Amino acid sequence: MADLLRRVAERADTTAFRELYQTYGPRVKAYMMRLGADAGTAEDLAHETLFTVWRRAALYRAEKGSVASWIFAIARNLRIDRLRREVPWQQLAQEHFEEASGEALPDAALSEKERQARVHAALSNLPPEQHEVVVLSYLEGLSHGEIAQRLGLPLGTVKSRIRIAYQKIRTALEDLR
Amino acid sequence: MSITHHLDDATLMSFAAGALPSALSAVAAAHVAMCTRCRGEVAALERVGAALLTQLPAVGMERAEPETPSDQRLPPSQQRRDRSAGPMPSATPLARLLPGGLAAVRWRRLGFGIWHHRLPVAGSGTLGLLKVAPGRIVPEHGHGGAELTLVLGGSFHDTTGRYRTGDVADLDETVEHEPVADLGLDCVCLVASETPARFRGLFARLVQPWHGL
Protein backbone atom coordinates (compact mmCIF):
# COMPACT_ATOMS: atom_id res chain seq x y z
CA MET A 1 0.00 0.00 0.00
CA ALA A 2 2.84 2.37 0.81
CA ASP A 3 4.17 1.59 -2.64
CA LEU A 4 0.89 2.52 -4.31
CA LEU A 5 0.87 5.75 -2.42
CA ARG A 6 4.41 6.54 -3.46
CA ARG A 7 3.40 6.11 -7.09
CA VAL A 8 0.55 8.55 -6.56
CA ALA A 9 2.84 11.05 -4.86
CA GLU A 10 5.68 10.83 -7.33
CA ARG A 11 3.96 10.27 -10.65
CA ALA A 12 0.28 11.07 -10.09
CA ASP A 13 -0.24 7.43 -11.08
CA THR A 14 -3.98 6.97 -11.63
CA THR A 15 -3.74 3.17 -11.81
CA ALA A 16 -2.19 3.05 -8.35
CA PHE A 17 -4.82 5.49 -7.13
CA ARG A 18 -7.63 3.33 -8.50
CA GLU A 19 -6.31 0.37 -6.55
CA LEU A 20 -6.24 2.38 -3.31
CA TYR A 21 -9.72 3.65 -4.08
CA GLN A 22 -11.10 0.19 -4.63
CA THR A 23 -9.45 -1.19 -1.51
CA TYR A 24 -10.38 1.55 0.93
CA GLY A 25 -13.40 3.33 -0.59
CA PRO A 26 -15.93 0.61 0.29
CA ARG A 27 -14.51 0.32 3.83
CA VAL A 28 -14.60 4.04 4.45
CA LYS A 29 -18.17 4.07 3.15
CA ALA A 30 -19.05 1.29 5.61
CA TYR A 31 -17.33 3.27 8.40
CA MET A 32 -19.36 6.40 7.64
CA MET A 33 -22.58 4.38 7.58
CA ARG A 34 -21.75 2.82 10.96
CA LEU A 35 -21.34 6.36 12.24
CA GLY A 36 -24.80 7.34 11.12
CA ALA A 37 -24.44 8.61 7.54
CA ASP A 38 -26.99 7.53 4.94
CA ALA A 39 -25.61 5.60 1.97
CA GLY A 40 -25.36 8.64 -0.30
CA THR A 41 -23.59 10.83 2.27
CA ALA A 42 -21.32 7.93 3.24
CA GLU A 43 -20.30 7.47 -0.37
CA ASP A 44 -19.59 11.18 -0.76
CA LEU A 45 -17.43 11.12 2.37
CA ALA A 46 -15.60 7.99 1.21
CA HIS A 47 -14.99 9.68 -2.11
CA GLU A 48 -13.70 12.79 -0.37
CA THR A 49 -11.49 10.73 1.93
CA LEU A 50 -9.82 9.04 -1.03
CA PHE A 51 -9.41 12.30 -2.90
CA THR A 52 -7.81 13.78 0.18
CA VAL A 53 -5.40 10.85 -0.07
CA TRP A 54 -4.74 11.81 -3.69
CA ARG A 55 -4.10 15.45 -2.87
CA ARG A 56 -1.98 14.84 0.21
CA ALA A 57 -0.04 11.80 -0.97
CA ALA A 58 3.24 13.72 -0.93
CA LEU A 59 2.80 14.57 2.77
CA TYR A 60 2.52 10.94 3.87
CA ARG A 61 5.54 9.51 5.71
CA ALA A 62 5.64 5.72 5.83
CA GLU A 63 7.96 5.74 8.86
CA LYS A 64 5.27 7.48 10.92
CA GLY A 65 2.41 5.05 10.40
CA SER A 66 0.70 2.70 8.01
CA VAL A 67 -1.30 3.82 4.98
CA ALA A 68 -4.38 2.28 6.60
CA SER A 69 -3.94 4.29 9.80
CA TRP A 70 -3.40 7.47 7.78
CA ILE A 71 -6.59 6.82 5.82
CA PHE A 72 -8.41 6.04 9.05
CA ALA A 73 -7.23 9.38 10.49
CA ILE A 74 -8.39 11.28 7.40
CA ALA A 75 -11.79 9.56 7.48
CA ARG A 76 -12.12 10.24 11.21
CA ASN A 77 -11.40 13.95 10.77
CA LEU A 78 -13.83 14.26 7.88
CA ARG A 79 -16.45 12.50 9.94
CA ILE A 80 -15.98 14.92 12.87
CA ASP A 81 -16.14 17.88 10.46
CA ARG A 82 -19.11 16.77 8.37
CA LEU A 83 -21.21 14.41 10.44
CA ARG A 84 -20.68 15.95 13.88
CA ARG A 85 -20.11 19.47 12.61
CA GLU A 86 -17.39 19.95 15.16
CA VAL A 87 -13.76 20.97 14.81
CA PRO A 88 -11.36 18.08 14.23
CA TRP A 89 -8.42 18.92 16.50
CA GLN A 90 -6.44 15.80 15.67
CA GLN A 91 -3.37 16.42 13.56
CA LEU A 92 -2.39 13.68 11.16
CA ALA A 93 0.50 11.88 12.82
CA GLN A 94 1.43 10.13 9.59
CA GLU A 95 2.20 13.36 7.78
CA HIS A 96 5.16 15.63 7.69
CA PHE A 97 4.61 18.86 9.57
CA GLU A 98 6.74 21.90 9.92
CA GLU A 99 5.33 22.66 13.36
CA ALA A 100 5.17 19.36 15.19
CA SER A 101 8.53 17.69 15.61
CA GLY A 102 8.88 14.79 13.27
CA GLU A 103 10.81 12.05 14.99
CA ALA A 104 10.07 8.55 13.77
CA LEU A 105 8.20 6.25 16.09
CA PRO A 106 10.35 3.63 17.80
CA ASP A 107 8.83 0.72 15.91
CA ALA A 108 9.46 2.29 12.53
CA ALA A 109 11.83 -0.35 11.20
CA LEU A 110 9.56 -3.32 11.77
CA SER A 111 7.33 -5.01 9.30
CA GLU A 112 4.05 -3.26 8.72
CA LYS A 113 2.31 -6.52 7.93
CA GLU A 114 3.41 -7.99 11.24
CA ARG A 115 2.16 -5.00 13.20
CA GLN A 116 -1.21 -5.08 11.49
CA ALA A 117 -1.56 -8.77 12.18
CA ARG A 118 -0.78 -8.17 15.86
CA VAL A 119 -3.42 -5.46 16.18
CA HIS A 120 -6.03 -7.62 14.45
CA ALA A 121 -5.20 -10.58 16.68
CA ALA A 122 -5.22 -8.48 19.85
CA LEU A 123 -8.62 -7.05 18.93
CA SER A 124 -10.16 -10.42 18.22
CA ASN A 125 -8.76 -11.86 21.44
CA LEU A 126 -10.46 -9.23 23.59
CA PRO A 127 -13.30 -10.51 25.76
CA PRO A 128 -16.68 -9.35 24.36
CA GLU A 129 -17.25 -6.68 27.03
CA GLN A 130 -13.90 -5.05 26.24
CA HIS A 131 -14.28 -5.39 22.48
CA GLU A 132 -17.69 -3.74 22.76
CA VAL A 133 -16.43 -0.50 24.38
CA VAL A 134 -13.65 -0.22 21.81
CA VAL A 135 -16.10 -0.64 18.92
CA LEU A 136 -18.54 1.87 20.45
CA SER A 137 -15.70 4.40 20.64
CA TYR A 138 -14.35 3.92 17.12
CA LEU A 139 -17.34 2.87 15.08
CA GLU A 140 -20.17 4.68 16.83
CA GLY A 141 -18.18 7.68 17.97
CA LEU A 142 -19.58 7.51 21.51
CA SER A 143 -17.89 9.35 24.39
CA HIS A 144 -17.24 7.52 27.65
CA GLY A 145 -20.39 9.06 29.11
CA GLU A 146 -22.49 8.04 26.14
CA ILE A 147 -21.16 4.48 26.31
CA ALA A 148 -22.01 4.34 30.01
CA GLN A 149 -25.52 5.49 29.21
CA ARG A 150 -25.94 3.08 26.30
CA LEU A 151 -24.78 0.06 28.30
CA GLY A 152 -26.26 1.11 31.63
CA LEU A 153 -22.86 0.91 33.31
CA PRO A 154 -21.05 3.23 35.71
CA LEU A 155 -18.65 5.57 33.92
CA GLY A 156 -15.71 4.15 35.88
CA THR A 157 -16.45 0.67 34.56
CA VAL A 158 -16.47 1.91 30.97
CA LYS A 159 -13.14 3.65 31.43
CA SER A 160 -11.47 0.71 33.10
CA ARG A 161 -12.67 -1.65 30.35
CA ILE A 162 -11.17 0.69 27.76
CA ARG A 163 -7.89 0.93 29.69
CA ILE A 164 -7.59 -2.84 30.01
CA ALA A 165 -8.39 -3.34 26.33
CA TYR A 166 -5.73 -0.84 25.36
CA GLN A 167 -3.15 -2.39 27.67
CA LYS A 168 -3.68 -5.72 25.95
CA ILE A 169 -3.28 -4.21 22.50
CA ARG A 170 -0.19 -2.34 23.65
CA THR A 171 1.32 -5.53 25.06
CA ALA A 172 0.71 -7.25 21.75
CA LEU A 173 2.68 -4.53 19.99
CA GLU A 174 5.32 -4.15 22.68
CA ASP A 175 7.89 -6.74 21.64
CA LEU A 176 7.78 -5.24 18.16
CA ARG A 177 8.88 -1.83 19.34
CA MET B 1 10.25 19.91 27.77
CA SER B 2 10.08 17.20 30.39
CA ILE B 3 6.49 16.12 30.72
CA THR B 4 5.51 13.90 33.62
CA HIS B 5 1.70 14.01 33.60
CA HIS B 6 0.08 12.53 30.51
CA LEU B 7 -3.37 11.84 29.15
CA ASP B 8 -5.14 8.84 30.62
CA ASP B 9 -5.23 5.75 28.36
CA ALA B 10 -9.02 5.91 28.15
CA THR B 11 -8.82 9.58 27.08
CA LEU B 12 -6.18 8.75 24.48
CA MET B 13 -8.32 6.03 22.94
CA SER B 14 -11.40 8.23 22.80
CA PHE B 15 -9.31 11.03 21.24
CA ALA B 16 -7.82 8.75 18.56
CA ALA B 17 -11.25 7.25 17.89
CA GLY B 18 -12.72 10.72 17.32
CA ALA B 19 -15.17 10.22 20.18
CA LEU B 20 -13.88 12.68 22.77
CA PRO B 21 -16.17 15.68 23.37
CA SER B 22 -14.88 18.60 21.33
CA ALA B 23 -13.59 20.85 24.14
CA LEU B 24 -11.65 17.97 25.71
CA SER B 25 -10.36 17.03 22.28
CA ALA B 26 -8.87 20.52 21.83
CA VAL B 27 -6.87 20.24 25.05
CA ALA B 28 -5.86 16.65 24.32
CA ALA B 29 -4.62 17.71 20.88
CA ALA B 30 -2.64 20.60 22.40
CA HIS B 31 -0.92 18.19 24.79
CA VAL B 32 -0.28 15.60 22.07
CA ALA B 33 1.37 18.28 19.93
CA MET B 34 3.85 18.90 22.77
CA CYS B 35 4.34 15.32 23.93
CA THR B 36 6.35 12.66 22.10
CA ARG B 37 5.06 9.90 24.36
CA CYS B 38 1.38 10.65 23.75
CA ARG B 39 1.99 11.11 20.00
CA GLY B 40 3.30 7.55 19.94
CA GLU B 41 0.22 6.35 21.80
CA VAL B 42 -2.14 8.11 19.39
CA ALA B 43 -0.29 6.56 16.44
CA ALA B 44 -0.73 3.10 17.98
CA LEU B 45 -4.40 3.80 18.63
CA GLU B 46 -4.90 4.93 15.04
CA ARG B 47 -3.68 1.47 14.04
CA VAL B 48 -6.56 0.11 16.07
CA GLY B 49 -8.89 2.39 14.11
CA ALA B 50 -7.33 1.17 10.87
CA ALA B 51 -7.82 -2.46 11.92
CA LEU B 52 -11.48 -1.87 12.78
CA LEU B 53 -12.06 0.05 9.55
CA THR B 54 -10.48 -2.57 7.31
CA GLN B 55 -12.42 -5.35 9.09
CA LEU B 56 -15.75 -3.74 8.21
CA PRO B 57 -17.67 -5.55 5.50
CA ALA B 58 -17.20 -3.51 2.32
CA VAL B 59 -20.21 -1.54 1.14
CA GLY B 60 -20.19 -1.32 -2.64
CA MET B 61 -19.56 2.10 -4.11
CA GLU B 62 -22.02 3.36 -6.70
CA ARG B 63 -19.02 4.96 -8.30
CA ALA B 64 -16.91 1.80 -8.54
CA GLU B 65 -14.43 3.56 -10.79
CA PRO B 66 -13.20 6.84 -9.42
CA GLU B 67 -13.75 9.71 -11.76
CA THR B 68 -10.54 11.24 -12.91
CA PRO B 69 -9.35 13.58 -10.19
CA SER B 70 -10.04 17.06 -11.51
CA ASP B 71 -6.58 18.31 -10.62
CA GLN B 72 -4.83 15.19 -11.84
CA ARG B 73 -2.47 16.83 -14.28
CA LEU B 74 -0.52 18.46 -11.50
CA PRO B 75 1.70 16.12 -9.54
CA PRO B 76 0.23 16.14 -6.02
CA SER B 77 3.43 17.52 -4.53
CA GLN B 78 3.12 20.69 -6.62
CA GLN B 79 -0.45 21.40 -5.75
CA ARG B 80 -1.58 24.10 -3.42
CA ARG B 81 -0.75 23.24 0.17
CA ASP B 82 -3.78 22.59 2.28
CA ARG B 83 -4.79 25.30 4.66
CA SER B 84 -3.40 25.16 8.17
CA ALA B 85 -6.86 24.68 9.66
CA GLY B 86 -9.85 22.80 8.27
CA PRO B 87 -10.48 19.09 8.59
CA MET B 88 -6.78 18.16 8.22
CA PRO B 89 -5.08 20.84 10.30
CA SER B 90 -1.36 21.41 9.97
CA ALA B 91 -1.29 24.31 12.44
CA THR B 92 -0.90 23.28 16.07
CA PRO B 93 -4.01 23.36 18.25
CA LEU B 94 -2.63 26.26 20.30
CA ALA B 95 -1.92 28.29 17.17
CA ARG B 96 -5.51 27.72 16.12
CA LEU B 97 -6.97 28.52 19.53
CA LEU B 98 -4.77 31.55 20.20
CA PRO B 99 -3.80 33.09 16.86
CA GLY B 100 -2.34 36.14 18.66
CA GLY B 101 -0.58 34.05 21.29
CA LEU B 102 -1.04 34.35 25.04
CA ALA B 103 0.09 37.97 24.99
CA ALA B 104 -3.01 38.98 23.04
CA VAL B 105 -5.47 37.39 25.46
CA ARG B 106 -7.90 39.82 27.04
CA TRP B 107 -8.29 38.46 30.52
CA ARG B 108 -11.41 38.84 32.53
CA ARG B 109 -10.64 39.35 36.19
CA LEU B 110 -12.61 37.18 38.58
CA GLY B 111 -10.91 38.41 41.74
CA PHE B 112 -8.84 36.56 44.33
CA GLY B 113 -5.86 36.40 41.95
CA ILE B 114 -7.78 34.54 39.27
CA TRP B 115 -8.43 35.56 35.65
CA HIS B 116 -10.34 33.81 32.93
CA HIS B 117 -10.72 33.96 29.18
CA ARG B 118 -13.38 31.92 27.49
CA LEU B 119 -12.66 30.29 24.17
CA PRO B 120 -15.41 29.42 21.72
CA VAL B 121 -15.79 25.73 20.98
CA ALA B 122 -18.16 24.10 18.55
CA GLY B 123 -19.97 21.17 20.04
CA SER B 124 -20.09 19.90 23.56
CA GLY B 125 -18.20 21.07 26.64
CA THR B 126 -16.57 24.32 27.70
CA LEU B 127 -13.09 25.61 26.99
CA GLY B 128 -11.12 28.48 28.47
CA LEU B 129 -7.84 29.86 29.73
CA LEU B 130 -7.28 30.29 33.42
CA LYS B 131 -4.60 32.44 34.96
CA VAL B 132 -3.83 32.12 38.66
CA ALA B 133 -1.46 34.44 40.54
CA PRO B 134 1.45 32.80 42.40
CA GLY B 135 0.34 31.12 45.60
CA ARG B 136 -3.35 31.59 44.86
CA ILE B 137 -5.83 28.78 45.17
CA VAL B 138 -8.52 27.68 42.76
CA PRO B 139 -11.38 26.84 45.12
CA GLU B 140 -12.25 23.25 45.66
CA HIS B 141 -14.44 21.89 42.94
CA GLY B 142 -15.72 18.65 41.58
CA HIS B 143 -16.71 17.90 38.02
CA GLY B 144 -19.92 16.68 36.53
CA GLY B 145 -17.79 15.00 33.90
CA ALA B 146 -14.23 14.82 32.67
CA GLU B 147 -11.90 17.81 32.92
CA LEU B 148 -8.56 18.35 31.23
CA THR B 149 -6.12 21.02 32.40
CA LEU B 150 -2.98 21.69 30.37
CA VAL B 151 -0.29 23.91 31.88
CA LEU B 152 0.93 26.56 29.41
CA GLY B 153 3.05 28.58 31.82
CA GLY B 154 4.10 28.53 35.48
CA SER B 155 3.11 25.51 37.53
CA PHE B 156 0.60 24.34 40.11
CA HIS B 157 0.16 21.52 42.55
CA ASP B 158 -2.69 19.70 44.19
CA THR B 159 -3.18 16.38 45.93
CA THR B 160 -2.45 14.54 42.68
CA GLY B 161 1.00 16.07 42.14
CA ARG B 162 2.89 19.02 40.65
CA TYR B 163 2.12 20.14 37.10
CA ARG B 164 4.54 22.11 34.95
CA THR B 165 4.42 23.44 31.39
CA GLY B 166 3.20 20.71 29.04
CA ASP B 167 1.78 18.55 31.83
CA VAL B 168 -1.89 17.70 31.65
CA ALA B 169 -4.16 16.91 34.58
CA ASP B 170 -6.65 14.34 33.35
CA LEU B 171 -9.20 14.12 36.14
CA ASP B 172 -12.53 12.46 36.11
CA GLU B 173 -15.74 13.12 37.97
CA THR B 174 -14.58 11.24 41.06
CA VAL B 175 -11.84 13.78 41.86
CA GLU B 176 -12.39 16.87 43.94
CA HIS B 177 -9.35 19.06 43.97
CA GLU B 178 -8.05 22.46 44.97
CA PRO B 179 -5.11 23.42 42.76
CA VAL B 180 -2.59 25.93 44.16
CA ALA B 181 -0.40 27.99 41.81
CA ASP B 182 3.27 27.68 42.70
CA LEU B 183 5.28 30.73 43.70
CA GLY B 184 7.22 32.65 41.09
CA LEU B 185 5.11 32.95 37.98
CA ASP B 186 1.46 33.26 37.10
CA CYS B 187 0.13 29.84 36.29
CA VAL B 188 -1.66 29.80 32.94
CA CYS B 189 -3.71 26.76 31.96
CA LEU B 190 -5.95 25.68 29.13
CA VAL B 191 -8.96 24.03 30.73
CA ALA B 192 -11.74 21.99 29.18
CA SER B 193 -14.74 20.51 30.94
CA GLU B 194 -17.26 18.10 29.62
CA THR B 195 -19.77 19.86 31.84
CA PRO B 196 -19.36 23.02 33.92
CA ALA B 197 -17.35 22.58 37.12
CA ARG B 198 -19.36 22.60 40.32
CA PHE B 199 -17.93 24.82 42.99
CA ARG B 200 -18.84 24.77 46.59
CA GLY B 201 -19.77 27.56 48.94
CA LEU B 202 -18.96 31.23 48.62
CA PHE B 203 -17.05 31.04 45.39
CA ALA B 204 -19.85 29.49 43.44
CA ARG B 205 -21.44 32.68 42.16
CA LEU B 206 -18.08 34.29 41.52
CA VAL B 207 -16.65 31.56 39.38
CA GLN B 208 -19.71 30.44 37.49
CA PRO B 209 -18.96 32.96 34.70
CA TRP B 210 -15.93 30.81 33.84
CA HIS B 211 -18.23 28.51 32.14
CA GLY B 212 -20.56 31.12 30.79
CA LEU B 213 -23.38 30.55 33.19
Ligand SMILES: [Zn+2]
Ligand atom coordinates in the same frame (compact mmCIF):
# COMPACT_ATOMS: atom_id res chain seq x y z
ZN1 LIG C 1 1.79 13.02 27.08
